[in-house]
Amino acid sequence: MASKLKPVFISAYVTLLAVGSIQALYNIVFKSPIGGWVGVLLALGPMLYFFIKLFMTDTARTDPELRNYRLLTWLGGLITVYFGWSTPDYAIQILYSGFVGIFGIALYLNWYSKFENRETTALSVGNPLPDFILQDENGNSISSDAFIGSPTLIIFYRGNWCPLCMAQIKEVSAQYQQLADLGVAVALVSPQPHENTRNLAKKFSVPFKFLVDTENAAAKKLGIFAEDGTPKGLELLGYDSDTVMPTVIITDAQGNIIFADLTDNYRVRPEPDTFIQILKEHTVAP
Incomplete structure (x- = not known):
């Protein structure tokens, strides 16, 4: 309720x-x-x-x-x-x-502003990233196995309508060269319509993976699903009433989770330098 x-x-x-x-x-x-x-x-x-x-x-x-x-x-x-x-x-x-x-x-x-029950064993540090299927902005299926082979920064964001999500993507985009030099891939995942994701990819023009979580299937599997999390009225712009809780995951080259931020307040996201620090602490990056 x-x-x-x-x-x-x-x-x-x-x-x-x-x-x-x-x-x-x-x-x-x-x-x-x-x-x-x-x-x-x-x-x-x-x-x-x-x-x-x-x-x-x-x-x-x-x-x-x-x-x-x-x-x-x-x-x-x-x-x-x-x-x-x-x-x-x-x-x-x-x-x-x-x-x-x-x-x-x-x-x-x-x-x-606050989320409840954000604990999820699916994202425990040290565990392999669970298997799930996403789509790219053109509707092609992509398995989470595609993240194996290089350390990967995965950001689940609510959609283009969310200003703090857009600010978080801006921060990561500003770090692009530093992340690329460290061999880190970046995947941005949202349940929003494919067209919105294509528009976002054009806006930032960085070689990130802009992905769509159709019907929040991955979010549900990972325990980060937000039922009725979209403000009322945005359905008129094509957004679904359900969305995802903002989540950041970092995996190593073997696909194991080395960091997961499950913020309990949608207005508080990790500092951008946190990602580089975590990668260096786990010797994923030189």
């Missing part, structure tokens, strides 16, 4: 942040008294800015607790109460600041 509520929550949350911020700004400019609406704008605006900023970032991680954003949200709520309590718009102001602002950010941080 919780997994089905998450995609509805995130779409509704961002929409209400935008609507409330616009309404607050309108009332500040054209109406009076404005004190309560200033509080509403402060309670909603920072998180709206946060989501807009996500789509422009080149960094695949944020502060897990978003401390500054929480502080501004609570400050906005206090301003709303102090200045708005005697005004005709007090009820709607409290709804925006208290419910959408304070309650919304609490749900986003403590519930939506």
Whole structure:
């Protein structure tokens, strides 16, 4: 049940942040008294800015607790109460600041952002990478056995719609030459439509393997499947409602797992230098 509520929550949350911020700004400019609406704008605006900023970032991680954003949200709520309590718009102001602002950010941080039950024996370090079948961007089948023969960095990402996934791919692309010099292959895997994967491959123009996990078959086998993990509404753009939890796997040339990052927060991905460090620690790379 919780997994089905998450995609509805995130779409509704961002929409209400935008609507409330616009309404607050309108009332500040054209109406009076404005004190309560200033509080509403402060309670909603920072998180709206946060989501807009996500789509422009080149960094695949944020502060897990978003401390500054929480502080501004609570400050906005206090301003709303102090200045708005005697005004005709007090009820709607409290709804925006208290419910959408304070309650919304609490749900986003403590519930939506986090994954549960990420432990999976299929990705235990030292074990061989399980067998599974993927497809390239043109629909040709590729077995996980194709990763044997060279150390491989495998990144399971949610899709082109996910800004932090795109930032993570940007970071790895910037490391391309260093990884290539070490003999490391890179495979990027997503359950998104093939056309989206082809577009991504054209965008980055690096010799990575851009692969598709049809119907999340590999994700289910590896224990990293995210049922109803796609925000509501993205189905209109061709994305399936199910997706994958962001996961990074590094295998050695024999196909054994030497590193697996199963983040419990979608906003926290490994630092890009971590991959090089892991490879050197396991003497996979010189």
